Amino acid sequence: MAGKAKSGNTAKPGKAKPKKTKAPRLKRAPGKPLYAQVEEVIRRRLIDNYWKPGDVLPSEFDLARELSVSQGTVRKALNDMVAENLLERRQGRGTFVSEYTERRALFLYFNLIGRDGERAMPVSRILACEQRSATEHERDRLQLAPGAAVIALHRVRSLDDKPSMVERLTLPQELFPGLGEDPKLPENLYRYFQGEYGITVAKAGESVRAVAADPLEAQLLGVMPDAPLLEIDRVAVTIDGRPVEWRVSRCNTANYSYVAERG
Amino acid sequence: MAGKAKSGNTAKPGKAKPKKTKAPRLKRAPGKPLYAQVEEVIRRRLIDNYWKPGDVLPSEFDLARELSVSQGTVRKALNDMVAENLLERRQGRGTFVSEYTERRALFLYFNLIGRDGERAMPVSRILACEQRSATEHERDRLQLAPGAAVIALHRVRSLDDKPSMVERLTLPQELFPGLGEDPKLPENLYRYFQGEYGITVAKAGESVRAVAADPLEAQLLGVMPDAPLLEIDRVAVTIDGRPVEWRVSRCNTANYSYVAERG
């Protein structure tokens, strides 16, 4: 998965199916419950891109037969993975691998909402894109080896036509070869990562602070220097926990606020 | 539940058990699944304080017999409520109503962490406490009728002995009679609400912005006026969705940051 991928497999997988990690014939005992083993098998196939976002999985009965467990055990495993947002189930249709729909991207990974409670889709303008050695801080956040290369993006995002966020993204160069060459990147980056590089972002940790706008940010966002900005520091990781993106956003929260649910 | 309660029933309920909303003998059909009806019964008993935080529930079999459903249906209902943080299950022990332990309070409702990743317990000092008519904004947040009275608290909270947050809390006076008279309130307010007033906070919604410190805040926190502060606006609600506390915290995030998980 490291080479010079970039295939563009948004729709049909053709016939070159990636490896299916063989049918394991699960047996109980090893300390782990059966349903956990079922989850591991399915998770592995998601990681290996054997099943891709949008794909439909075999039915509960088929999976149960393949893995030599009961349908109820498969059901528990699938429902657990639904709770993790990895799968979606639709009655009468089947079980699907979660996709990065606009709605989902907005709801899961874009948490600025307006005074009216509406989420607005941002519009981005790239200011700079370079490829260079990772700084120590970047290596730390992305778990990279010394000397590793990164792609660094700098962009401004507007909400309702008003520049509202300044973002700096750092990506491991090894995982995203050629990404910087594309002058226009789509707004839904995580879907692009999945479609172009087979990299699926499964979750992200965010830490938020208040900071003062530096002169450049102030100019870009049309605020006074030292105006308060909300800084969102996010590391996005794949299903297997590898960090694949570090993003620091500085937002003018005069008209928008960052939301979270607790409990 | 409105009177002049304040009983102090932290441990034993004595013999004056609150009403148990009778055994309903559930039957399938009304559009709602059986397990959802089981959840409603249990939820109602939590709301009515028939079962209080720390109490142990009857076993799955006993509940199943009482409600005339199968043990598996009760199990699904209980597990759903565990996912909502309302219940906790311990193998070999039983099913318990969630308590506001220090750990739980910190983990669920205190989301400032230090650079080292540690959560510190804050120490509060009350600056003012008054009882007055709710403003329009307060009535809106707490869903109060015009003319309703509120208790307004103003306090400073320190982390590692350094004043780090200025908080304004607004509580419906009707729900917390006599609260202002207690000169020293405990650090874990939500446990106090439960123990003294029988009011259980089940979840909270937060919205976060960056703001500039006003002169008073700057003085209290030892920062320059207009320094950037993180404003956390939280409304806490009970199990049945009634808002019971509005809290606005303004935090110096020079040494702490607000964390959230996404996905």
Next chain:
DNA sequence: TAGTGGTCTAGACCACCTT
């Protein structure tokens, strides 16, 4: 009509905790 997931049941056995 056939196939899917959703609900519900009944029963077996295991792992853990208490006594």
Next chain:
DNA sequence: AGGTGGTCTAGACCACTAG
């Protein structure tokens, strides 16, 4: 030893979606 929740199975029926 007895009781609790945790796992696993097998089978029935329902609700929804599709062709």
